[in-house]
Amino acid sequence: MLLIHCPYCEMDRPELEFRYGGEAHIARPADPMATSDETWAEHLYFRSNPRGLHAERWRHISGCGRFFNCLRDTVSDRIVTTYKAGEARPEIDRGAA
Amino acid sequence: MKFSALSVFTQGLGGNQGWPEQWRSPEPKSAYDAIIVGAGGHGLATAYYMAKEHGMRNIAVLEKGWLGGGNTGRNTTIVRSNYLWEESEGIYEHAMKLWAGLAHELNYNVMYSPRGVMMLAHNIHDVQVFKRHVHANRLAGIDNEWLTAEQAKDFCPLLNIEKNIRYPVIGASLQRRGGTARHDAVAWGYARGADRLGVDIIQNCEVTGIRRDASGAVSGVETSKGFIATRRIGVVVAGNTSVVMAMAGVRMPLESYPLQALVSEPVKPMMPCVVMSNTVHAYMSQSDKGEMVIGAGTDAYTSYSQTGGLHIATHTLDAICELFPAVRRLRMLRSWGGIVDVTPDRSPIIGTTPVPGLFVNCGWGTGGFKATPGSGHVFADLVARGEPNAIAAPFTMDRFRTGRLIDEAAAAAVAH
Numbered sequence: 001m002l003l004i005h006c007p008y009c010e011m012d013r014p015e016l017e018f019r020y021g022g023e024a025h026i027a028r029p030a031d032p033m034a035t036s037d038e039t040w041a042e043h044l045y046f047r048s049n050p051r052g053l054h055a056e057r058w059r060h061i062s063g064c065g066r067f068f069n070c071l072r073d074t075v076s077d078r079i080v081t082t083y084k085a086g087e088a089r090p091e092i093d094r095g096a097a
Numbered sequence: 098m099k100f101s102a103l104s105v106f107t108q109g110l111g112g113n114q115g116w117p118e119q120w121r122s123p124e125p126k127s128a129y130d131a132i133i134v135g136a137g138g139h140g141l142a143t144a145y146y147m148a149k150e151h152g153m154r155n156i157a158v159l160e161k162g163w164l165g166g167g168n169t170g171r172n173t174t175i176v177r178s179n180y181l182w183e184e185s186e187g188i189y190e191h192a193m194k195l196w197a198g199l200a201h202e203l204n205y206n207v208m209y210s211p212r213g214v215m216m217l218a219h220n221i222h223d224v225q226v227f228k229r230h231v232h233a234n235r236l237a238g239i240d241n242e243w244l245t246a247e248q249a250k251d252f253c254p255l256l257n258i259e260k261n262i263r264y265p266v267i268g269a270s271l272q273r274r275g276g277t278a279r280h281d282a283v284a285w286g287y288a289r290g291a292d293r294l295g296v297d298i299i300q301n302c303e304v305t306g307i308r309r310d311a312s313g314a315v316s317g318v319e320t321s322k323g324f325i326a327t328r329r330i331g332v333v334v335a336g337n338t339s340v341v342m343a344m345a346g347v348r349m350p351l352e353s354y355p356l357q358a359l360v361s362e363p364v365k366p367m368m369p370c371v372v373m374s375n376t377v378h379a380y381m382s383q384s385d386k387g388e389m390v391i392g393a394g395t396d397a398y399t400s401y402s403q404t405g406g407l408h409i410a411t412h413t414l415d416a417i418c419e420l421f422p423a424v425r426r427l428r429m430l431r432s433w434g435g436i437v438d439v440t441p442d443r444s445p446i447i448g449t450t451p452v453p454g455l456f457v458n459c460g461w462g463t464g465g466f467k468a469t470p471g472s473g474h475v476f477a478d479l480v481a482r483g484e485p486n487a488i489a490a491p492f493t494m495d496r497f498r499t500g501r502l503i504d505e506a507a508a509a510a511v512a513h
Contacts (some may be wrong), residue, residue, distance in 0.1 A: 001406045001407065001408050002398075002406075009420050014408065015397070015404045015408075017410065019397070020397035020398045021397075022352075025217055025351075037498045037499070037500075040498075041350075041497045041498040042348075044441070044497075045350035045441045045497045046348045046349065046497070047339075047348075047349075047350070047351065047354055048338070048339070048348070049339035049340075049349065049351055049352050049399060050340075051337070051339075051340045051401045054399060056398065056399070067480050072398070074353075074399055074400050074401050074402070075400075075401050075402060076402065077400055
């Protein structure tokens with residue numbers, strides 16, 4: 001079970017308090033009517049699914065209830081850092097993890 | 098050497114010391130007509146049918162570890178074809194028909210045992226969904242029937258149908274032709290069959306890159322044993338599909354999750370069939386060794402760790418203890434995880450890709466074992482001919498652009 005640091009509560013809490021929210025930093029197309037099928041497919045279904053650092057959303061559902069983002073190594077499952085929603089992905093290479 | 102009563106007898110006289118190796122361990126040639134990446138059940142079946150039905154003998158299967166060591170050796174061996182949509186019925190039933198004759202076809206005992214797969218309903222929604230499946234399957238000529246709770250208990254006496262548990266059993270659907278097969282034997286049987294037809298199975302040979310020519314078409318693969326030229330590549334690497342396809346610059350509609358299973362200490366035969374429950378998320382069967390084979394769920398997050406959270410497994414055991422009180426005191430011997438590649442609609446992707454010469458068979462998610470023969474059969478056809486046949490055609494990657502999804506979330510909701 002992961003131990004996840006909520007950047008709002010500023011506490012390390014067990015994974016059971018959180019809900020996974022999928023890959024982070026995926027923006028919905030700004031103009032839906034002008035968006036092609038390819039772009040919609042990319043937005044809805046295609047994911048980077050990396051073997052390495054993954055930026056993902058979590059929600060502290062049994063705590064503050066807020067969404068935040070997390071950088072995790074998908075091979076070791078080690079969490080490198082968590083950061084608040086709206087903040088840019090920290091520039092950390094996998095070697096530093 | 099062919100397995101027969103006579104060969105078993107004569108080898109027995111010699112203390113079983115004279116059996117030859119079941120397949121060669123060749124060094125890779127500099128070029129092949131086609132290369133299959135991944136020597137799991139699906140990849141080996143693909144190579145076998147390419148050689149047998151399409152006469153392609155100059156082909157190789159590359160495997161980064163040992164054959165059958167990925168999800169083929171990690172699943173819970175369940176075989177069934179009771180999916181909802183016609184497209185799914187087409188491919189899973191194709192596999193089911195091949196299972197029936199597979200041991201004979203391969204001259205290898207894959208221990209296919211159609212002992213029945215029963216899926217439990219615990220609420221009105223389950224009843225409606227499973228009855229819909231029963232009717233859809235029967236319209237397609239696939240056996241599936243509805244049982245009351247009492248009939249379910251007659252079929253599986255271990256089952257607890259008392260009303261005093263958290264989610265009482267109120268009915269079940271039963272596919273009698275469903276059952277189990279010996280997962281390792283499937284990989285070994287296909288490997289032996291393909292090897293005898295001249296296919297090179299190269300283990301400990303990791304693909305590290307896909308080389309393309311000026312036109313964009315594939316021209317070969319970089320591997321840990323050097324460059325191998327080929328004009329056709331079939332990628333069958335389950336949880337690592339996104340990683341391998343990225344080598345050719347192709348993004349996939351996939352996410353990879355750890356899926357766990359566990360087995361108990363072995364006991365005398367007591368579980369006559371496979372029982373699955375989507376709602377309380379548990380399923381169990383008994384192996385011929387006597388172990389209770391129990392499937393747990395996927396972790397919430399994507400991972401390549403080949404392990405999983407303990408709370409996922411204990412959650413499943415809670416449900417198992419309610420449904421089968423007789424096994425409560427059994428101790429679990431082993432648990433393990435595999436990495437499954439899950440598509441948005443829980444149906445596989447079998448098709449061409451934007452890169453000429455590159456084909457992919459993936460997205461079998463939590464339930465690919467049952468499809469092994471059918472998957473290999475249609476993918477062999479695709480790689481050999483360059484275009485999908487009628488069974489494979491609906492499973493293109495293009496369906497995520499057109500919106501023609503094949504939503505099997507209900508049939509595949511339990512990790513199975």
